[in-house]
Amino acid sequence: xxxxxxxxxxxxxxxxxxxxVAFTIIYEIATKGESILIxxxxxxxxxxxxxxxxIIAMGMTLVITLGGIDxxxxxxxxxxxxxGILFLNAVxxxxxxxxxxxxxxxxxxxxGGVVAGFINGLLVSKGKLAPFIATLGGLAAYxxxxxxxxxxxxxxxxxxxxxxxxGAGGIAIPGTNIAPNAPSPVPLLFPWPVLIFAIVAFVAxxxxxxxxxxxxxxxxxxxxRSAIYSAIEVDRVKILTYSLLGLxxxxxxxxxxxxxxxxxxxxxxxxxxxxxxxxxVIGGTRMRGGAGTIAGTVIGVLILGVIQNMLNLLQVxxxxxxxxxxxxxxxxxxxxxxxxx
Amino acid sequence: MxxxxxxxxxxxxFGSVRALEAVDLQLLRGEVHGLVGENGAGxxxxxxxxxxxxxxxxxxxxxxxxxxxxxxxxxxxxxxIVMIHQELNLVDELSVADNIFLGREFTHAGLVNRRRTEAExxxxxxxxxxxxxxxxxxxxxxxADKQMVEIAKALSYNASVLIMDEPTAxxxxxxxxxxxxxxxxLRQSGVTVVFISHILPxxxxxxxxxxxxxxxxxxxxLDTREVRQTSERDLASLMVGRSMTDYFPPRGPHWDDVxxxxxxxxxxxxxxxxxxxxxxxxxFGLAGLIGAGRTEAAEAIVGLxxxxxxxxxxxxxxxxxNGLVDATRLGIAYLAxxxxxxxxxxxxxxxxxxxxxxxxxxxxxxxxRGKQKLATQxxxxxxxxxxxxxxxxxxxxxxxxxQKVLLAKWLEMSPKVxxxxxxxxxVDIGAKEEIYHLLHELAAQGLSCIxxxxxxxxxxxxxxxxxxxxxxxLVTILDGQHATEEQIIHAAGLETAGA
Numbered sequence: 111x112x113x114x115x116x117x118x119x120x121x122x123x124x125x126x127x128x129x130x131v132a133f134t135i136i137y138e139i140a141t142k143g144e145s146i147l148i149x150x151x152x153x154x155x156x157x158x159x160x161x162x163x164x165i166i167a168m169g170m171t172l173v174i175t176l177g178g179i180d181x182x183x184x185x186x187x188x189x190x191x192x193x194g195i196l197f198l199n200a201v202x203x204x205x206x207x208x209x210x211x212x213x214x215x216x217x218x219x220x221x222g223g224v225v226a227g228f229i230n231g232l233l234v235s236k237g238k239l240a241p242f243i244a245t246l247g248g249l250a251a252y253x254x255x256x257x258x259x260x261x262x263x264x265x266x267x268x269x270x271x272x273x274x275x276x277g278a279g280g281i282a283i284p285g286t287n288i289a290p291n292a293p294s295p296v297p298l299l300f301p302w303p304v305l306i307f308a309i310v311a312f313v314a315x316x317x318x319x320x321x322x323x324x325x326x327x328x329x330x331x332x333x334x335r336s337a338i339y340s341a342i343e344v345d346r347v348k349i350l351t352y353s354l355l356g357l358x359x360x361x362x363x364x365x366x367x368x369x370x371x372x373x374x375x376x377x378x379x380x381x382x383x384x385x386x387x388x389x390x391v392i393g394g395t396r397m398r399g400g401a402g403t404i405a406g407t408v409i410g411v412l413i414l415g416v417i418q419n420m421l422n423l424l425q426v427x428x429x430x431x432x433x434x435x436x437x438x439x440x441x442x443x444x445x446x447x448x449x450x451x
Numbered sequence: 452m453x454x455x456x457x458x459x460x461x462x463x464x465f466g467s468v469r470a471l472e473a474v475d476l477q478l479l480r481g482e483v484h485g486l487v488g489e490n491g492a493g494x495x496x497x498x499x500x501x502x503x504x505x506x507x508x509x510x511x512x513x514x515x516x517x518x519x520x521x522x523x524x525x526x527x528x529x530x531x532i533v534m535i536h537q538e539l540n541l542v543d544e545l546s547v548a549d550n551i552f553l554g555r556e557f558t559h560a561g562l563v564n565r566r567r568t569e570a571e572x573x574x575x576x577x578x579x580x581x582x583x584x585x586x587x588x589x590x591x592x593x594x595a596d597k598q599m600v601e602i603a604k605a606l607s608y609n610a611s612v613l614i615m616d617e618p619t620a621x622x623x624x625x626x627x628x629x630x631x632x633x634x635x636x637l638r639q640s641g642v643t644v645v646f647i648s649h650i651l652p653x654x655x656x657x658x659x660x661x662x663x664x665x666x667x668x669x670x671x672x673l674d675t676r677e678v679r680q681t682s683e684r685d686l687a688s689l690m691v692g693r694s695m696t697d698y699f700p701p702r703g704p705h706w707d708d709v710x711x712x713x714x715x716x717x718x719x720x721x722x723x724x725x726x727x728x729x730x731x732x733x734x735f736g737l738a739g740l741i742g743a744g745r746t747e748a749a750e751a752i753v754g755l756x757x758x759x760x761x762x763x764x765x766x767x768x769x770x771x772x773n774g775l776v777d778a779t780r781l782g783i784a785y786l787a788x789x790x791x792x793x794x795x796x797x798x799x800x801x802x803x804x805x806x807x808x809x810x811x812x813x814x815x816x817x818x819x820r821g822k823q824k825l826a827t828q829x830x831x832x833x834x835x836x837x838x839x840x841x842x843x844x845x846x847x848x849x850x851x852x853x854q855k856v857l858l859a860k861w862l863e864m865s866p867k868v869x870x871x872x873x874x875x876x877x878v879d880i881g882a883k884e885e886i887y888h889l890l891h892e893l894a895a896q897g898l899s900c901i902x903x904x905x906x907x908x909x910x911x912x913x914x915x916x917x918x919x920x921x922x923x924x925l926v927t928i929l930d931g932q933h934a935t936e937e938q939i940i941h942a943a944g945l946e947t948a949g950a
Contacts, residue, residue: 325807333796
């Protein structure tokens with residue numbers, strides 16, 4: 111009998127979480143508790159910053175557990191946000207009311223995301239393309255499309271700013287005041303994107319662990335052949351899973367576009383696919399599929415966010431931040447390696 | 452004759468599990484030593500100790516009278532002890548010659564000397580009487596030929612002790628015979644062969660002596676004279692430790708109503724105009740050589756393969772089956788022959804595997820884990836599944852218990868027709884017997900069963916009727932009660948009479 115020393119899937123995120131806490135404590139001691147790292151404002155800021163990548167990472171966890179991958183998400187964020195803003199501006203200039211135009215743009219972005227995911231799903235299931243290749247095409251194509259429409263420039267939303275409320279706003283937390291000296295209290299805002307990230311994470315966790323689809327995703331990711339021999343409609347499951355990732359990408363794109371009320375065709379969403387995949391891997395989801403954890407990915411997303419924030423506070427050059435991120439990713443994968451028989 | 456290898460009081464523990472307990476065993480020069488026992492009896496562990504994979508907890512291993520300590524497989528190979536595993540360790544994309552000398556390439560000025568590698572390989576292959584082209588890619592070879600490459604590779608290490616683990620499990624009758632003959636020849640040239648197999652007739656035929664293991668202990672070692680007087684059933688009884696009189700349950704009656712009718716079923720290049728009926732409560736056997744089209748016919752019935760012609764009727768109604776999903780909806784279950792790669796999802800739990808096909812039953816939107824567990828417990832009890840916990844991954848189970856999970860997975864959907872493909876392959880005798888009794892019991896309750904098997908004795912022992920396939924055609928249907936192995940062999944085309 112072959113002995114396989116399979117560590118539980120949560121071991122990598124557990125170690126990462128311990129590392130994160132230790133890191134924070136060391137940082138606090140080093141800065142004699144004077145840093146703003148664990149101040150509520152900064153924590154909410156970190157959460158807001160990571161929520162865009164985080165939402166996509168929820169869908170990506172499902173896709174990687176399925177044994178797939180999607181490289182097109184970053185470019186798709188720019189493309190969807192761009193056409194959403196174009197649509198918004200067109201509807202506004204036709205004289206429609208702003209709320210209608212904004213809702214229409216939101217709907218277009220989300221539906222567009224699902225359609226893009228559906229196409230990826232078709233390519234890897236019916237088209238039998240390797241997921242890496244199929245979505246590499248999307249990575250190039252969507253970025254190119256979004257740049258072509260505005261000749262490499264920016265999409266800027268018109269109107270009175272209603273479009274930007276969702277990405278930049280939040281719910282006032284009662285009893286807080288971040289401007290004690292101002293004439294009237296300014297409450298701390300719990301950002302909408304963070305709330306949406308939490309909801310998406312919960313739904314993804316339910317899907318992976320408590321639904322038929324989730325079991326099918328794990329079964330296909332473990333061994334596609336045995337899934338076929340278990341009467342699972344493999345193609346349908348794949349298309350559905352990629353479509354869910356498309357939906358997540360759509361939601362993220364909407365929030366990114368809304369946050370600054372604009373999209374830069376060349377830089378919005380750039381390298382998101384790497385951050386997303388890094389978060390999933392740090393979280394302990396197996397790259398070859400068959401085992402995934404949503405909670406792990408959430409931790410992975412937070413780790414990336416906190417590291418970035420710390421480096422910013424420490425005034426480490428942005429050029430060096432990639433190095434730290436790279437080391438963390440490699441460390442996580444090295445930990446995973448011990449899982450193999 | 453002095454022993455080449457002696458195990459003296461060898462014990463091996465894994466944690467609290469005693470895998471080997473005070474094993475004393477001698478292997479003589481130039482003998483074929485059969486090693487039998489149920490799964491978990493300690494055969495693999497014993498051979499892992501001999502081939503340097505495992506270290507004994509206590510006890511001695513002697514080679515030619517002197518004590519040896521093996522620190523890994525390379526140590527054993529240096530001493531001429533080579534093991535050929537059931538899962539062959541060959542590189543598909545390299546040639547036969549490159550595989551034989553992998554890691555020990557003949558070089559000339561730093562470059563691989565292909566001509567010499569191939570010449571040496573040809574010499575080795577000739578020694579075992581096999582004229583295989585050494586430049587051929589291993590990917591292109593049949594399993595039997597790959598087996599030969601492994602043997603040639605073992606001989607290239609000047610092996611004096613060759614351990615073969617289930618070498619004939621995936622071979623056809625004819626290929627097995629060729630292999631057994633080769634084993635006989637190796638004995639002549641002074642090589643000691645340890646022959647591990649579940650196929651007892653072969654063990655009895657080829658072995659000079661046979662050692663029976665049970666629960667990590669040596670039950671007995673039969674000498675040459677005893678081997679000649681031992682029947683398959685005697686050997687099986689020694690292995691399980693009780694008499695095996697009711698190995699096959701008595702055939703039950705069946706009803707007259709036809710449940711499944713297959714008419715003129717064809718699959719391009721594989722199956723041609725196959726027609727048969729299966730009645731309620733009947734076990735219908737499908738015999739034939741590997742490649743005769745039995746699995747392909749079954750896969751076409753359940754929609755896993757494209758049919759080029761033919762019709763399937765269920766209770767007299769024509770069906771449209773375009774995929775396994777359609778078949779399961781109609782109540783037709785198919786247990787794939789390749790348990791590890793097609794039947795089960797090894798890293799998922801017993802519960803997840805058991806309920807995978809019928810998952811719809813356990814969810815509206817959210818899965819009802821409690822209900823899943825309850826149903827799995829029911830099956831585990833009925834099938835006498837031995838597992839520490841139902842949330843354990845299936846990969847940790849023995850072959851017999853894995854097969855039981857596979858059965859549970861398909862019984863869970865309450866099938867009307869159950870197609871089982873090699874249900875007892877790689878399963879120990881005790882579990883085999885349990886599976887026979889289970890199939891018998893299911894049939895008695897009215898289930899129609901199609902059983903594909905390469906073990907003729909189980910078809911004869913269990914089936915009401917046996918269809919024999921040859922080259923994609925169903926050539927005859929024999930009455931199970933009176934069928935003999937000779938009749939099946941004849942019809943399956945081992946002899947070339949009457950094409």
